[in-house]
Amino acid sequence: MASDTPIVLIGDRAEVAPRPRGATAKLRPGRFALTVAALFTFAFLYVPIAVLIAFSFNSARTGATWQGFTLQWYERMLSNPRLIDAAANSLIVAALSTLGSVVIGTLMAIAMERYRFRAQAVWDGLLYMPVIVPEIVMGISLLLFFASIGLERGLITLIISHIAFSMPFVYLTMRARLADFDRSLEEAAQDLGADEWTTFRRVTFPLLLPGIISSALLAFTLSLDDFVTSFFVAGVGSQTLPVYIWGQIRRGITPEINAISTVMLILSIVLVILSQALQRRQSSH
Amino acid sequence: MVLRIKSFAQGQPLSALSADTSICGGRGLSEFAVELRDVTKVFGEVVAVDHVSMGIRQGEFFAMLGPSGCGKTTSLRMIAGFERPTSGEVYIDGKPMGSTPPFRRDVNTVFQSYALFPHMTVEQNVGFGLEMKGVPRAEINRRVKEALELVRLPQMAKRYPRQMSGGQQQRVALARALVNRPKVLLLDEPLGALDAKLRKEMQIELKALQREVGITFVFVTHDQEEALSMSDRIAVFSKGKVLQIGTPLEIYERPNCRFVADFIGETNFIEGKVKQIDGEFAVLESDGRCFVGRAGEGLRVGAQASLSVRPEKAQLVEQPMNSANCYEVRVHSVAYVGSDTRVIVMLGDQHFDIWEQNSLSTLDPNYFFGPGERAWLVFRPENALILAE
Amino acid sequence: MIQALREHPALRLVALMTPGAFWLAVFFLIPLGIMGVISFMSRDAQGFPAPPYTLSNYQNIIRDIRFAPSLSLEGGLSIRLFEGLYLDLFWRSIWISLVSTLITLVIAFPVALFMAQLPRRYRNLALFAVMIPFWTNFLVRTYALQFMLRGNGPINTLLRSLNLEPIELLFTPTAVLIGLVYGNLPFMILPLYTSLEKFDWTMIEAAHDLGANTWSAFTRVMLPLVSPGLVAGSILTFVPSIGSYITVDLMGGGRTNLIGYSIAQQFSASVNWPFGSALSLVMMIIVTIAAVIYFRSSRGGSRAVI
Numbered sequence: 001m002a003s004d005t006p007i008v009l010i011g012d013r014a015e016v017a018p019r020p021r022g023a024t025a026k027l028r029p030g031r032f033a034l035t036v037a038a039l040f041t042f043a044f045l046y047v048p049i050a051v052l053i054a055f056s057f058n059s060a061r062t063g064a065t066w067q068g069f070t071l072q073w074y075e076r077m078l079s080n081p082r083l084i085d086a087a088a089n090s091l092i093v094a095a096l097s098t099l100g101s102v103v104i105g106t107l108m109a110i111a112m113e114r115y116r117f118r119a120q121a122v123w124d125g126l127l128y129m130p131v132i133v134p135e136i137v138m139g140i141s142l143l144l145f146f147a148s149i150g151l152e153r154g155l156i157t158l159i160i161s162h163i164a165f166s167m168p169f170v171y172l173t174m175r176a177r178l179a180d181f182d183r184s185l186e187e188a189a190q191d192l193g194a195d196e197w198t199t200f201r202r203v204t205f206p207l208l209l210p211g212i213i214s215s216a217l218l219a220f221t222l223s224l225d226d227f228v229t230s231f232f233v234a235g236v237g238s239q240t241l242p243v244y245i246w247g248q249i250r251r252g253i254t255p256e257i258n259a260i261s262t263v264m265l266i267l268s269i270v271l272v273i274l275s276q277a278l279q280r281r282q283s284s285h
Numbered sequence: 286m287v288l289r290i291k292s293f294a295q296g297q298p299l300s301a302l303s304a305d306t307s308i309c310g311g312r313g314l315s316e317f318a319v320e321l322r323d324v325t326k327v328f329g330e331v332v333a334v335d336h337v338s339m340g341i342r343q344g345e346f347f348a349m350l351g352p353s354g355c356g357k358t359t360s361l362r363m364i365a366g367f368e369r370p371t372s373g374e375v376y377i378d379g380k381p382m383g384s385t386p387p388f389r390r391d392v393n394t395v396f397q398s399y400a401l402f403p404h405m406t407v408e409q410n411v412g413f414g415l416e417m418k419g420v421p422r423a424e425i426n427r428r429v430k431e432a433l434e435l436v437r438l439p440q441m442a443k444r445y446p447r448q449m450s451g452g453q454q455q456r457v458a459l460a461r462a463l464v465n466r467p468k469v470l471l472l473d474e475p476l477g478a479l480d481a482k483l484r485k486e487m488q489i490e491l492k493a494l495q496r497e498v499g500i501t502f503v504f505v506t507h508d509q510e511e512a513l514s515m516s517d518r519i520a521v522f523s524k525g526k527v528l529q530i531g532t533p534l535e536i537y538e539r540p541n542c543r544f545v546a547d548f549i550g551e552t553n554f555i556e557g558k559v560k561q562i563d564g565e566f567a568v569l570e571s572d573g574r575c576f577v578g579r580a581g582e583g584l585r586v587g588a589q590a591s592l593s594v595r596p597e598k599a600q601l602v603e604q605p606m607n608s609a610n611c612y613e614v615r616v617h618s619v620a621y622v623g624s625d626t627r628v629i630v631m632l633g634d635q636h637f638d639i640w641e642q643n644s645l646s647t648l649d650p651n652y653f654f655g656p657g658e659r660a661w662l663v664f665r666p667e668n669a670l671i672l673a674e
Numbered sequence: 675m676i677q678a679l680r681e682h683p684a685l686r687l688v689a690l691m692t693p694g695a696f697w698l699a700v701f702f703l704i705p706l707g708i709m710g711v712i713s714f715m716s717r718d719a720q721g722f723p724a725p726p727y728t729l730s731n732y733q734n735i736i737r738d739i740r741f742a743p744s745l746s747l748e749g750g751l752s753i754r755l756f757e758g759l760y761l762d763l764f765w766r767s768i769w770i771s772l773v774s775t776l777i778t779l780v781i782a783f784p785v786a787l788f789m790a791q792l793p794r795r796y797r798n799l800a801l802f803a804v805m806i807p808f809w810t811n812f813l814v815r816t817y818a819l820q821f822m823l824r825g826n827g828p829i830n831t832l833l834r835s836l837n838l839e840p841i842e843l844l845f846t847p848t849a850v851l852i853g854l855v856y857g858n859l860p861f862m863i864l865p866l867y868t869s870l871e872k873f874d875w876t877m878i879e880a881a882h883d884l885g886a887n888t889w890s891a892f893t894r895v896m897l898p899l900v901s902p903g904l905v906a907g908s909i910l911t912f913v914p915s916i917g918s919y920i921t922v923d924l925m926g927g928g929r930t931n932l933i934g935y936s937i938a939q940q941f942s943a944s945v946n947w948p949f950g951s952a953l954s955l956v957m958m959i960i961v962t963i964a965a966v967i968y969f970r971s972s973r974g975g976s977r978a979v980i
Contacts, residue, residue: 132965386887
């Protein structure tokens, strides 16, 4: 008993409550340290974001001293036509590229999961590549491509590019879902007299729908968040929101950027809540 | 010592019949490979193990038996060192363990899930413990080979656990523990995941293995048949307490309380009041009938008690007999199960099971009683046990 | 046509694959091919790519490499045997990316471990707390960090009001490192957490039972078993770091040049598309090597997990 260290005792006291069997005694001493480390990391992640939100309501034009609450930066943001245009562009590009990448990626996933054919491993590797290749290479190569075929940069080039980088993510998500899919359900439907198309419509598609929705959310977020690729393939009149924000930041920090950033943050939080709610609904089925 | 006497005085139903083995002590601590002295483990509000004391002798095959949640696994985990007693002390080979971590205890565990490392081959799994002790490579290789031969899997050394059947994995887990030559081998429901046939085979194999290596085995199970057939001694757990410790024979033939009688094997209970106690025997009155049986511990005249009769120790006869414990019954149902015929009769409004061994080979369907027939139930007083409530 | 599709699985396969294959080929592989071709071109009078084809862009990358062993503490410890303008650039990029990946790993692992051990309800809450930065715009987050660290930002305003010396962190290699760690943390925590959540803790008990102390149980049993998450997180941190543009610009002010930033400059400021293309392809090779390592070990890892 004399060999008891105080840390062990602290760990022990923290662990009086029943715990999952197997969480071993020997990792307990670290529990306190782990908690502290985790709290510091979460603080590191969140303090800059919280400060940014707070300062979007600060009436001071420059500097970081608090000079009173204001909503003027939000008003100014809403009355800025270039910003509204950029936001509209972002939403159009995100919506259309999501639609495209979900359709293309899902079909690809079905093909790769349900069929066995030659050179399949090559295709698998190729589909991984856009995930691995640095964004900057992707953006520049697309810029060179559009320049060499003479396609004017604009919303079309943005949508094409966004489909190109988000389709592999949809593919990977859907392929994982398809791998878990119980094919005897489809066999049961056909056994009960449904043809291939009816089976797809009434059984396969409804069961894949949660996966399709979550991969759509992923594609939508990827598109909204993208800066580097959009920076290269957007035309002068077709800036997306991140490209516009980038330009503003380069010109100097204004409280208006804080306001825009806050709005974008809230949008991300909404998307996270949506996807989490979706996952919970799925797991409850 | 003092603690144990206290717990005994508190009325912990430590076995009277095996008192000489678990309570006496004094013959030197090393008599016990493992000893628990007044060990209690509390998880939050739940008392998982409640003042348990017991000694497991060197070289013994010892089973901890009980329904799930009775504290047997927690007791095992305290011996292994995964849990620390809230109070009391665990001794291994006479030494108090205190806060000794599992990796400094001279015991090894065969986990219920086997817990084989999936990223290591069989060979690497089995050699892991020796490697941790810093045993030289050549010796590790030799001992791993020996251990795999011991469990009859020498050809599997290079495989990964997932490439093996459940029974093979189980044997690898055994080899991985035994190769370290522990003082005590702890087995947590090791046969639980195997199918019935494999289970029977492994029971025999485990028992033979234990004899061969001579290591103390402590075995947790909820399967009473397994415990009876394999162990030298059994500790019966219920609700965190040890109710009885004894040999399989003692546990089956002389259960010290109603729970043990009920949990081990099948039995009939007749509830009533104790009418008379006369030395070794007592009389129980139930529903106007009087039964004579061996007197269990703590019986008092006038108190509620139950009489326990094993179904194979009672008989049905066609005529009333002039002896104790003979009453008229009506046959309720008859089931022929091959080795014996199982009859349920009505004693008043109570069911009573009787198993008659089919020692005669016959095809006569009228050989035995049929449903609805009248018969007389009879059992010898020495085959019945009257247990205090 | 529907009849034909029903009868020939091969046709169905072609129908399913065509859109994806088309997109992959036309908008991913061909652009990379064009980039490859341009990387062998020269520049015309206006600075645009034009024949003749030449190796000079690649030669420029390895130009003036000389043997010069050195050891410096810039951007973390760095040890080098050779020196050269672009060799330095690549080396610095790889080095800073590795250091940032390592720091991110060291910070993320305890968090993931902590999360995996939480009771279910709190675990979902913690997961939510990681998901928000994970899904938040990278630019916005990096901007938030830059805002914090500015010369007249909140930290320095606070320090000044406490009569302390303000810190001049922004636009240094350290700031780039902090920015990379900050930006990539969620991408490291999530895969690590996924691996750790699935981790069977009886494995640790088994290791202890066989005489392994806490450190051996951690290195010999836990690390190999969570390696898929570890490797995935490291790749998700390393690859964006080496190609990072936003962080280098916002946190480093362009003064700490990494390959990604340098490539972008070839296409904007210096308008040297052929050279930028050559740099891009070399970076792709580096990243592909990292990816191959990833696939090798993740395949080994998943073999271990299943």
